[in-house]
Amino acid sequence: MTGAQPLVWRLARLWRSGVIVGITALFAGCLGYTLGPIKPTFMKEAGISTISVPIFDNRSYQPQIEALVTTSVIQAVQNDGTYQVTSEDRADAIVRGIILGVDRFQARSVVGNVLASAEFVLQLRLRIQVFSTKTNLLIATRDVVGQTSFFAGSDIPTQQSQAVPIAAQDAARQAVVYLAEGW
DSSP: OTTHHHHHHHHHHHHHHHHHHHHHHHHHTTTTOOSSOOOOHHHHHTTOOEEEOOOOEEOSSSTTOHHHHHHHHHHHHHHHOSSEEOOGGGOSEEEEEEEEEEEEEEEEEETTEEEEEEEEEEEEEEEEEEEETTTOOEEEEEEEEEEEEEEOOSOHHHHHHHHHHHHHHHHHHHHHHHHHHOO
């Protein structure tokens, strides 16, 4: 039995070295990955960590939605956590927004009457522009479309105005994905 003991020890050492090599290979495959927010190249190269979001410009026919859309974007940026929202004089970049339009489309018609609508899709179109506060140059721009749907009832304008905040939140999420991840 004494001759078998060195063989068992050799096998144990071989197994331990195989485990160490396996763990090393596993962690070597993760090189280059980091924890936390990874900013897109256009924001990273400009050194942006704080942004300001002034009230959006409204070029749509939907009245008084500037504050709603601006607040939705600010809340989405704060929830994401990649950038700190601050005032214009302390920000590295200014994110300006333009509300391009609020459009309503028929999604479904009433059964038996194609002219009557049963459901609508509401789209809110935004243009997001990022300006450097150091150089006043445009760093990035992107058009995003937030959308939601609502069922047709007796008061369609009221139902549409109730759907606008949901479309604004969807557009804000898409804008923040672009600012935080670059796509």
